[in-house]
Amino acid sequence: WIYVVPWGLYNILSHVKENHNNPPIFITENGLVDVADSNTFSDRFIKDDARVQFYESYLTSLQQAIANGVDVRGYYAWSLLDNWEWDSGFSQRFGLYYVDYSAL
Template sequence: MPLREMANRLDQRANSNWLYIVPSGMYGCVHYLSQKYGNPAIVITENGMDQPGGLTRDQYLRDATRVRFYRSYLSELKKAIDGGANVLGYFAWSLLDNFEWISGYSSKFGIVYVDFNSPTLDRHPKASAYWFRDLLQH
């Protein structure tokens, strides 16, 4: 089944209409690359999901969907590594809420909330930032 069709059937999408949430794709891609190309060194970059604009700060900070996203994607990545994939690094997208070319500042990809209305651009860790902290400490 094509990835897009599977994602539609599961109704798992991030805020962006082009971003489907399919954790098994992480394992599938890493495993395929490892098998097809002689287990090259792999670095995963820009893996993340966005929240819609217009939420309250408290809603942004309680990003349980993002926590589930990272937990499931990293679980699939670990499965690929345990199977022998040569994964050297992983970079979440993104540390901070930032400017996105298509949606400007309204789409929130960061694990740290940035108040773009504050003159000092105040930053507040989201639940997903604390989840990453706990993951990395163990």
């Protein structure tokens, strides 16, 4: 249900700037899900190249929008740590940092 579309971030920010008097914008949740068996460890949780590429592409688009005058005041990744997702429990990992649920 989540797609990686960094150009979409640039487009929507530019649209808001042009059509809504360039209000201050805070991006409050932006992240990449890793759907995985939360009870099975994988090296990809530690060497998380997909997440690095995700944030690199989105932050590049964000930087381009800011350079073009969009008034972005904040950007918050979702999420700092893997967490409980309301409809998926621990089966989806969004965290910048891996949480070993078996150690909790």
